[in-house]
Amino acid sequence: MAHIGTAGNQGPGIRSDCYAALKIKKSGGIKIILNSKVDALYKNSIRDLAQQILDFYKVEHAELEIIDRGAISLVLAARIEAVVKECLESDDEFLLDMILENQHSTEKDHKRRSRLYLPGNSPKLMLNAGIHKPDAVILDLEDSVAPDKKAEARLVVRNSLRGLNFYGAERMVRINQLPDGLKDLEYVVPHYVNLILLPKCETADQVKAVDEKITQLLAEAGLDHPVYIMPIIESALGVVNAYQIASASERVAALAIGLEDYTADLGAQRTREGRERFYARNQLVNAAKAAGIQAIDSVFSDVADMEALREVVLEAKSLGFDGMGCIHPRQIKVIHEAFAPTEAEITKAKKIVLAFDEAAEKGLGVVSLGSKMIDLPVVKRAQNTISIALEAGLIPENWKETEQE
């Protein structure tokens, strides 16, 4: 093992993050050199935390330098743990408390209109992600993290899953391609991740491998809440195998498509009209729906063009997609507006929900509308439509009263 470890980010643009460097020594005790932007208000707590972590890993002689630009505790802890683990072999994890808000699981058909990508090694962007109310956040360990930063990013992601409030957003993690991705799972599954995004997925076996590892990790941690998988199809082969992938495990809650890599795989150019990806998108929606799960569209990369984004979302919705990725918080609102139910959809949903209420009131086991029997999943979808309409202010809170008059 090295005797010097470094982790984190530094430089003029860095905020809410820190850089740590550790030199293990043979003697001289612990020396902590702290250079913090928030020194006046947090110097003691930062030093205490650093000392606590060094004690935890039984580091007795070392020089720890911290250049802090206002990192919160869970970020500091991740950085310090990262440098310690560069210097010594240990599987022990230094864990801060898990906040209550993050100890919840989600439903398989959770609303997934928007999912905001957050680079796994950039804590600054994670801090306020939840205030923008995406349906989900994705803490990304894959493409947005440089290869030599993967190990430290895992710790930031793990600590954020435990300690950062995302204000109700579903907490997803995009792991690396297999086999590295299986190692990533160890850092997130025991910490209440809701869903795992599996990139470049091409076969059902990859899904099964992830499924098994999740099951094993949950059992080891003594947990039994649901953890879902969202395979991302990003190649021609993946598109061909889409249905097998979608139905490979009970954990698969949605199929997503990644169009950048897919078009490259085809050897085609990505065009505005999108004929080159039309087949893949249709095939993906079809496979997902055949397996009874959600279909999620790719991201839209021009963060300045909200009108074009709106068009793309409306098209996705018309093809049968249930959601889309976002790479900027300002895209969330546009996506939610475009995915909002139409008037006809709301009218239909209202009828179904009222019929369900009536059946429940009368103690009937079967919901029917006119002469038609209504399946429970249909009721569920209608309830979902109503909740989205309510949230978007499209119908009043007391719509049931006005409806029955």
Place this chain on the structure above:
Amino acid sequence: MAEKFTKNAVGRMIPEKINGKPVIPFQGVHKYITDGKRYAPPLSSSANFPEDGNKQVKDLKTALKNAGIKDGMTISTHHHFRNGDLIANQIFQAASEMGMKDLVWFPSASFPCHEPIIDFLKDGTIHHIEGSMNGPLGRFASQGHMRGAGVLRSHGGRYQAVQDGEVVIDIAVIAAPTADSFGNANGLTGESACGLLGFALADSQYAHKVIVVTDNLVPFPCIPWQIQGNYVDYVVEVDQIGIPDRIISGTTRITRSPDRLFIAELTAKFCDEVGIIKDGFSFQAGAGGTSLAIGNYFGEIMRKKGIKARFARGGSNQYLVDMLEEGLIDYILDGQTFDLAGVRSMRENPHHVNTSPFTSYNYHGKGNFAGIVDVVILGATEVDVNYNANVVTHSDGYLLHGIGGWQNCLFSKTVILPIPLFRDRIPIIRDEVTTICGPGELIDVIVTERGIAINPRRKDLLEKTANSKLPIMTIEELKAEGERICGVPEPVKLGERVIAAINWVDGTVIDVVYQVIE
């Protein structure tokens, strides 16, 4: 030396004297009523001035000499050139060369471009500064290096202090983008056009001697004469008085930060929901990126509702001018122009009106405009759980900002502070703010990205939002949320020496700033 301190109406300990002069501790809003007379400078006689009206002298040093500059005098400047001002540094360079000592600089604000003033504080030319100390000067003062204590006043408070004689200006130096040799001057044209010269109005009227410095000398008459030559003693022509692209700098673009935009949008939504945005309303939003965004959201709401505002208070900029020209606003009442669009509009549009601290903010006026404004959007570095707010110091104790018109604007009907709940781990809502600049009874709403707190005094706003979907929280809840994310800040130990006084709009002292221990 044991100074005597008394507790003022917001619970802060105020020394008996600042810079050897007795001070009056803050007594509460509208509690301190003065009598007596306005201060008057000595009479002049036109017989003492050139018959042909030409008051031009060869350079600034000559003008200062002719004005009778002496040790210990108070010299004033204005800040319409913001970070592009070239004159203030030259005044004290000249004074230093003339061997002057213990001068008092009385700017309407200072900027980072005034960092060279530190040399004149060090060499004894300047004793202390009475005015905002932004950036380097504030840091220097915070470290205890300034011999006297700074005195910070609001724009209105500066007018008050001049008018009631709390500050006697010996020599006012008014840098003017355009002037004639009689001393008539304006800010509307010339290379260094800055729109108006309202901050220099009191100086022109009350200073014993007035020097106008320009780089655009025009033949008499200089029209309009925002500054009247009849108050002016000497005129100096120089090559350049300001750096144009720094004059118009400020923050003149809408923020692109999604978090700030979120706060801006939430603020506009709040104003709409409580019925502030209605036909004929009035507003003031500053020039910061978030404030600009709020103005923009106001515009969207007004367009949707088909209504317009009776007036908006400047600082003006492109965005406000666009709204005026679109017909969303009847008038801009403007205290300073932040960009060239503002300058152009003020020059061309009679509905874009130049105002001064006298019309807008002066405590000794027979009323002022501040209270007529329906809603004002302001910033703060900290707010305490009693809604007292700080705009001058950071949580580590450093004095880094001026008061500007902030205190004066607190008299608006609804005062909203849209601020992030924390900045780089520093929570904004505290048990006690480092420095109280405005009493909580005047601050109505705090809008953060994680919730909105309404001052319990504003029962009307609480009622209007009782069934709202807006994230209304108590200020204690907001504070707890901030500390849950950031941790509870450790108390900051400050020195005992008072390095600056914070005056309230009526001339009483609301708080003092202490030296920082490094």
